[in-house]
Amino acid sequence: MFDICIIGAGIVGSAIAKELSKYQLHICWLEKGEDVSVGTTKANSGIIHGGYAAKHGTLKAKLCRRGNELYRQWVNDLHFPLDMIGAFVIGFNDEDKAVLQKLYENGIKNGVKDLQIVDGDFVRQKEPHLNPDITCALYVPSVGITSPYELAIALAENAITNGVELRLNSEVVAIEKEKDHFNITTHYTPLSVHFDYPKNIKAKMVINAAGLHADDVAQLVGLHDFKIHPRKGQYLLFDKDQGPLVNSVVFQTPTPISKGILVTPTYHRNLLIGPDAQDVLEKQDLATDASNLARVVETAKKTLSTFDLRKVITSFAGNRAASDRGDFIIEESKVDGFINVAGIESPGLTAAPAIAEYVIDILRNKGLAFTEKSDFKAHRKPYHHVALMNKEALNALIKESPNYGRIVCRCETVSEGEIDEALKRPVPIDTFDAIKRRTRAGMGRCQAGFCTPRILEILFDQLHMPIETISKNVKGSEIVIGRTKRALEEEK
Amino acid sequence: MKSSYECVVIGGGPAGMAAAVAAKRNGIKDILIIEREKVLGGILNQCIHNGFGVHHFKEELTGPEYSSRMIDLVRAENIESLLDCMVLSVDTKDRTVHAISPEHGYLQIKAKAIVLAMGCRERTRGAIRIYGSRPSGVFTAGTAQRLMNIDGYMPGKKVVILGSGDIGLVMARRLTLEGAKVEMVVELMPYSNGLPRNTVECLYDYNIPLLLSHTVVQIHGKERVTGVTIAKVDENGRPIKETERFVDCDTLLLSVGLIPENEISRGAGVQLDPMTQGAIVGESYQTNVEGIFSCGNVLHVHDVVDFVTEESSVCGEGVARYIAKNLQNEITHKLTPGEGIRSIVPQTINLNNLNEKVKLYMRVKEISEKRAVVASIGDQIIAKKRDIKFLPAQTVTLELKKKDLLTAAGNEVVISVQ
Numbered sequence: 001m002f003d004i005c006i007i008g009a010g011i012v013g014s015a016i017a018k019e020l021s022k023y024q025l026h027i028c029w030l031e032k033g034e035d036v037s038v039g040t041t042k043a044n045s046g047i048i049h050g051g052y053a054a055k056h057g058t059l060k061a062k063l064c065r066r067g068n069e070l071y072r073q074w075v076n077d078l079h080f081p082l083d084m085i086g087a088f089v090i091g092f093n094d095e096d097k098a099v100l101q102k103l104y105e106n107g108i109k110n111g112v113k114d115l116q117i118v119d120g121d122f123v124r125q126k127e128p129h130l131n132p133d134i135t136c137a138l139y140v141p142s143v144g145i146t147s148p149y150e151l152a153i154a155l156a157e158n159a160i161t162n163g164v165e166l167r168l169n170s171e172v173v174a175i176e177k178e179k180d181h182f183n184i185t186t187h188y189t190p191l192s193v194h195f196d197y198p199k200n201i202k203a204k205m206v207i208n209a210a211g212l213h214a215d216d217v218a219q220l221v222g223l224h225d226f227k228i229h230p231r232k233g234q235y236l237l238f239d240k241d242q243g244p245l246v247n248s249v250v251f252q253t254p255t256p257i258s259k260g261i262l263v264t265p266t267y268h269r270n271l272l273i274g275p276d277a278q279d280v281l282e283k284q285d286l287a288t289d290a291s292n293l294a295r296v297v298e299t300a301k302k303t304l305s306t307f308d309l310r311k312v313i314t315s316f317a318g319n320r321a322a323s324d325r326g327d328f329i330i331e332e333s334k335v336d337g338f339i340n341v342a343g344i345e346s347p348g349l350t351a352a353p354a355i356a357e358y359v360i361d362i363l364r365n366k367g368l369a370f371t372e373k374s375d376f377k378a379h380r381k382p383y384h385h386v387a388l389m390n391k392e393a394l395n396a397l398i399k400e401s402p403n404y405g406r407i408v409c410r411c412e413t414v415s416e417g418e419i420d421e422a423l424k425r426p427v428p429i430d431t432f433d434a435i436k437r438r439t440r441a442g443m444g445r446c447q448a449g450f451c452t453p454r455i456l457e458i459l460f461d462q463l464h465m466p467i468e469t470i471s472k473n474v475k476g477s478e479i480v481i482g483r484t485k486r487a488l489e490e491e492k
Numbered sequence: 493m494k495s496s497y498e499c500v501v502i503g504g505g506p507a508g509m510a511a512a513v514a515a516k517r518n519g520i521k522d523i524l525i526i527e528r529e530k531v532l533g534g535i536l537n538q539c540i541h542n543g544f545g546v547h548h549f550k551e552e553l554t555g556p557e558y559s560s561r562m563i564d565l566v567r568a569e570n571i572e573s574l575l576d577c578m579v580l581s582v583d584t585k586d587r588t589v590h591a592i593s594p595e596h597g598y599l600q601i602k603a604k605a606i607v608l609a610m611g612c613r614e615r616t617r618g619a620i621r622i623y624g625s626r627p628s629g630v631f632t633a634g635t636a637q638r639l640m641n642i643d644g645y646m647p648g649k650k651v652v653i654l655g656s657g658d659i660g661l662v663m664a665r666r667l668t669l670e671g672a673k674v675e676m677v678v679e680l681m682p683y684s685n686g687l688p689r690n691t692v693e694c695l696y697d698y699n700i701p702l703l704l705s706h707t708v709v710q711i712h713g714k715e716r717v718t719g720v721t722i723a724k725v726d727e728n729g730r731p732i733k734e735t736e737r738f739v740d741c742d743t744l745l746l747s748v749g750l751i752p753e754n755e756i757s758r759g760a761g762v763q764l765d766p767m768t769q770g771a772i773v774g775e776s777y778q779t780n781v782e783g784i785f786s787c788g789n790v791l792h793v794h795d796v797v798d799f800v801t802e803e804s805s806v807c808g809e810g811v812a813r814y815i816a817k818n819l820q821n822e823i824t825h826k827l828t829p830g831e832g833i834r835s836i837v838p839q840t841i842n843l844n845n846l847n848e849k850v851k852l853y854m855r856v857k858e859i860s861e862k863r864a865v866v867a868s869i870g871d872q873i874i875a876k877k878r879d880i881k882f883l884p885a886q887t888v889t890l891e892l893k894k895k896d897l898l899t900a901a902g903n904e905v906v907i908s909v910q
Contacts, residue, residue, distance in 0.1 A: 237618075284714060288623040314618035316626065386592070395597040402594035407528065407578035410753075415592075447616040449632045453643050467645060472628035476715030479628055480645035487646040488671035 002028040003368075005184055005203035006164075007172050007217055009036040011148060011352045012344050013209040014155035019356035021162035024371045028201055029164050030184070032171040032213070034191055034473055035434040036427055037152035039211045041349070042437070043286070043318025044233070045262055045275065047249055048144035049347040050087060052107025052115060059328040061110045063351035063358060068142060070353035079382035080146065080154035081267040087143035087249035088123055090303060091136040096253040100138045107140075114141045129245045130304055143249050147267040148349055149437045153427060158380045160426035162373065167197050168428065169475075175206065175220040177335055182206050182221075189475050192430040192465040205337040205368070207359060212283045212321045214329075214342035221335045226342060230283045230319040233275025234292050239311040239445050243269035250303050261299040263307075268440065271307060273300040280319065288315040313445055320345040330358055332366065339363070383421060383438060387413035408458070409451040411444020416458060423462050430463055433473040452479065493574070496602035498522040499811050500589050501609055502579045502756065505534020506797050507788020507804040508609035509562040514808025515607075516569040520815055524601065525566070525573040526591055532566065532573060533559030534611055535634070535789075536797065538641045541662050543689070547798035558797060582606060582760040587783050605783050605811045608757050608771065609804065612789040614659075615749040617711075622654075624711035627718075633659040633747035640666060648743025652720055653677045654708045658795065658885075660747025661686040665694035675741055676701045678708060678722055680729055680748075683859055685885050687795055707731055708744065717742050750793045760784060767835035768792035775841045775850045776810025776819060777803065785811055792837045792853065795887050799853060803837075806851075813845065820844045825869075825903045832857050832909030833865070834884070841905075846894045853889055856882045856909055865890055866910045869900040882909060 004020060006013050009031035017029050033039065051065035075082045091100050100117060107115045116139045123130060123137045160166055167186070174185040184201040210217040215228040243265045252260025259277065266272050274296050293315055300307070323329055323343025328351070333340050339362060341355060348355075364370060384397060386404055397417070398405040404417030422438040423429065432448075435441060435455060442448030442455070456479060459470050468487075471477045481487050498520050501508040504527030512523050531537065536544070539555030546552055549561060566573065577593035589606060591599045614632035629648055631639070636647045637659060649672045653660045656679040664674045677695060682705045684691045695702050703722070709731045710721040724735035752770040754762070763780045765772045770791040771779045777787050787807035788800045813819040825841040834855040841850055854865065860882045867875040867890060874896040882888060890907065897905070 287625040287710075287712075290621075290623050290709070293621075293623065309621075310619070312618055312621055313616075315621065315623060391598045391600075394592065398592065398594065398597040405592045405594035405597055406576060407592065410528070410578065413578075413580065445616075445619075446613045447618055449614050449616060449635045452631075452635055453638050456639075456643070456645075474715050477628040478716070480639060480647055481649060482646055484640055484644050484646050484670050488649055 001181060002026045002201065002203040004028075004205045004207060005030065005182065005201060006207045006209060008209035008211055008214070009033070009152070009156060009166065010039050010041040010209065010211045011037065011152045011155075011349050012211070012341055012355055014152040014159065015352035015356040016207060016209060016341070016359055017159035017164045018155040019353070019360060021159040021164045022372055022376050024373055027164045028203060029159070029166045030170045030172055030186060031166065031168050034169055034431050034471070035429055035437065036156040036166070037149040037437070038473065040318055040321055041152050042149045043235070043316050044148055044346075044349060045264065045272065046146050046148045046266060047262070047264065047350070048082065048146055049350040050107065050140040050143045051110050051112045051347070051350075052103050052138070052140060054110070054347060056106050056109040059330060060347060060351065063328065063354035064347040065111050066354035066357070067347070067351040070357075071144070071350070074353060077378045078154045078158055078380045080151045082144055082146050083267055084142060084144040085248045085265070086139065086141040087251060088127065089138040089140070089251040089253055090123060090130065090134045091253045092133055093135065097136045099253050100136060103138055112140070112142065115139070126248065127246060127250065129306055130250065131302060145249060145264060145267050153438060154380055157426045158377070161377050161380065166427065167195070170197060172217060172220065177221055177338070180204065182337070191471050191475055192459070192463055192469045193428065195428070205339065205363070207339045207341060209341045211344070212319055214321065214340065218333065218340060218342070221338055223333050223335060223338070223340070226329055226340075227324045228343065229322045229324065230280050230285065231322045231345070232278045232280045232285065232317050232319050234288050234296060234315065234317045235272055235274030236293060236296065236315050237266070237313050238271035238307060239313050240270055242271035242307050242311050245271055245304055245307060252299070252303060258299070261296055261303070263300050263303045268443070270313065273297070273307070275318070283319060286317045286319065288317050314447060328355070330355060330362070332362055384418055386415045386418060408454040409439070409441035409444065411446050411450070412440040414439045414441040414451070419455060419458050420462065430459065430465070431471045431473050432479065456480070493596055493599070495600065497524045498603070498815055499524070499605045499607065500601055500603035501525045501607040502589065503527065503534065503609035503611055503788070503790070504529070504532040504573055504575070505609065505611050505788065506536055506559065506562055506800045507611070507790070508607065509566050510801040510804035511607045511609060511785070511787055511808040511811065512571045513565045513569055514805040515811045516571055518809050518812030520812050523571050525571060526577050526579055526589065527573060527575050528578045530576050532563050532575070538638045539662070540641045541666070544797050547796070548801050562801070579756060582756055582784070584760050584781055584784070604815050605785060607807060607811060608762070608784065608786040608790055609788045610753045610756060610790045612750040612752045612793055614746070615751055617746060620748050622708055622711055625713055627711070627713035627716050629713065629717035629743045630711060631743065631745055633657070633663045633745045636745050637663055637666070640670065646670060646672065648672065650675060650741045651743040651745060652708070652739055652741045653745040653747060655679060655747035655749070656684040656686050656691065656702060657747035657749060658686040658690050660745060661690040661694040663745055663747070664700050665698060668698045668700065674700050675739060676703055678703045678706045680705070680707045680725060683883070687885055688883070709736065711744060712738075717744055720744055750789065752790045752793065754790060757786065757790070762786070765835065765839060767829070768837060770837070772840070773838045774823065774845070775838050776813060776845050777807035777838065778810055778814065778819065783814065792835065795885060799887055799889070802851070803853065810845070825897060825905055827852065828904055828906045830906040830908030832860065833907050836907055841897065843894060843897055849891045849893045851889055851891050852907070853887050854907060856884055856888060859883055860909055863909050865907060867892055867905050867907050869902040869905055872900045874900055874905070
């Protein structure tokens with residue numbers, strides 16, 4: 001019997017798992033996807049927001065600011081990507097300035113202390129490439145950028161190191177409420193590597209952090225009091241030579257019609273523009289399209305007109321988990337012991353650590369005993385990244401493990417050693433995209449053209465699974481279909 | 493492992509090997525080829541089809557055969573090579589190559605001369621902005637070629653190929669021979685972008701349709717590709733909405749162009765030509781950075797490897813001349829693309845570095861018939877070559893004689909199609 005079962009391993013589930021792992025609790029953590037962070041978490045702007053935007057008095061406002069502060073503490077132990085580069089909300093006229101003034105006041109109420117209304121010259125001094133017509137801006141130094149999946153992975157690794165039992169590829173298909181516990185049935189769809197997971201789990205409490213599917217999971221215990229609507233946002237990601245065009249996160253002044261498009265460097269210093277917002281019917285609809293992205297480009301040009309569209313590396317889309325209630329839903333449901341953490345749309349990535357604290361408060365109020373572990377490991381080792389190491393450190397590392405000297409991704413300078421390392425870390429991964437998220441192999445300008453065959457080989461060597469079972473991400477996304485001479489022969 | 497060489501060649505493909513062999517034969521004793529793979533040969537090793545070497549070796553070879561001939565020459569000349577080693581950067585201040593390898597760790601190797609011969613990479617889905625979902629089953633043609641020919645795996649069984657570049661055409665045939673069904677090759681331009689020989693031997697001989705003035709506008713499928721939407725394009729290359737149609741397939745191969753891999757060159761301050769996306773070089777393949785040379789596909793994308801060998805040999809001679817302090821820096825003549833010419837390599841000439849002549853490698857902008865490429869200085873024509881047909885996919889060569897350059901008044905040579 002588990003004390004707690006967390007459903008969902010996005011940023012919210014990861015933050016909750018990490019916080020709960022400090023205590024003497026037996027925790028099972030279920031995720032439908034092949035890795036942590038593979039829903040909304042993996043495809044968003046990667047901004048650690050300042051907390052001025054969400055309306056004062058909402059949960060969003062309260063938890064966003066607190067989350068921002070917590071990340072800055074957590075990073076010291078967990079070493080995830082975080083760079084507090086600051087943000088501008090730019091304006092072009094008095095109308096915009098009035099909106100910025102309102103944002104400023106809202107921010108002050110939310111406890112954001114470092115806000116400033118600045119003029120166009122101030123903006124240009126920090127951001128010389130932006131539209132010269134900018135007349136004013138809200139400047140927020142305490143805005144940061146992260147790499148959202150690497151962030152979730154860091155939290156998840158710490159949680160697992162401290163005893164949380166993560167089960168990937170495990171979709172929850174039924175939940176029965178018994179007197180003092182839940183019976184949870186999962187459907188396990190392994191990819192290359194198979195684990196011996198029991199099909200049924202008993203847990204005293206359930207935390208529903210299933211993101212886009214939080215309403216589906218809630219329905220399994222008969223709850224129908226909220227709906228999650230997928231709201232798609234599309235992005236364009238540019239090569240690193242475009243990254244230096246901006247130094248901070250640049251938002252446009254929101255209008256009643258549009259929130260505007262942001263232009264930002266990513267943590268790894270690509271240039272990112274997006275997202276738009278489009279309500280879609282299907283939660284899995286992540287297709288990008290030419291007309292929406294043309295609008296993204298047009299709108300972004302109002303901020304920065306000099307980016308080079310020929311330097312686009314890829315386009316992608318993410319679905320926000322918008323609820324019909326407008327604010328975050330973090331509460332114990334009508335079903336005793338079933339906690340909903342749902343509708344976590346922007347600024348959910350920022351708020352996640354504070355959401356975890358908030359959930360612990362709910363559990364504490366229910367009388368759950370929180371006794372700290374004596375052997376809790378607060379520290380998490382960062383990954384080696386050959387691209388970022390100096391000569392001496394690199395020499396020492398290669399001497400110890402020669403594979404760090406063999407580059408398999410030339411665009412991002414990722415070595416075989418880093419891939420070996422990713423496969424040995426706490427989250428048990430066996431797909432291409434999981435390796436990509438951890439090492440950046442395949443993230444560069446050639447988009448895995450060069451490293452695909454090499455990574456296949458490494459996965460084959462390390463996991464001892466047939467190459468045709470190795471997937472890009474989900475089941476059915478295998479890279480190759482089999483051996484030449486044989487694959488199509490056998491079919492006949 | 494020595495820490496300094498007279499010449500370091502970055503890249504052990506056909507260009508690097510030919511440059512090294514030529515430098516050695518012209519008196520340079522101390523040469524190192526650095527190669528990231530565990531074998532020399534570069535991309536030739538995965539090109540298992542024939543048709544290589546007709547000009548240079550006077551016989552038809554496969555890619556691996558051509559590369560092994562070159563490797564034999566490297567061995568015969570006792571040229572040192574460092575395999576499984578990736579060059580990270582070139583520091584021009586002290587002309588040092590920074591590299592890492594599993595065996596040697598972080599290396600800093602000094603060189604009097606450096607040859608950049610890193611080859612090229614393929615343009616991707618993102619770069620040509622094909623939208624839609626992001627399932628597995630989308631490969632660049634070269635990656636699929638490597639998977640099949642080196643690793644022995646099938647990328648898919650029902651294939652659409654976008655782009656009629658030579659690798660795409662060759663892969664259409666290769667996939668067909670392995671039992672896959674190649675539904676069609678879709679080409680944005682109104683003409684094939686591959687060599688005519690490949691269009692005939694790889695598509696027509698296998699009844700694979702070539703759809704000109706078409707493109708792929710959307711990719712479908714969640715896990716694996718389930719199909720693509722193709723459309724006809726207007727004269728500006730824009731898809732015409734009404735002509736969109738769905739094509740059922742599980743694999744999309746992209747053969748939509750090659751980009752010289754010049755990240756190291758850029759880092760070293762080498763000036764690039766926007767047309768070739770490679771370095772701007774002189775007649776001896778010297779770049780604007782003292783002691784740094786460039787040849788092969790990193791300089792400009794070639795259609796036949798024989799030209800790579802030829803130009804890289806000239807580069808190797810230039811390196812030898814430079815190390816012997818016989819290479820002059822100044823530019824005496826500039827080559828300018830005129831009417832109908834897209835690019836010219838080399839871009840500059842110093843007459844004093846020439847023995848008798850210089851060979852130019854050019855690309856034309858569009859298809860033309862019964863025309864001539866003409867080199868002129870002012871009103872004076874100094875070279876002319878007729879051909880039945882000029883194709884953008886095919887390199888046009890032209891030789892300029894030193895004596896003609898000497899006697900003509902002026903220092904700008906304009907090449908045009910007339």
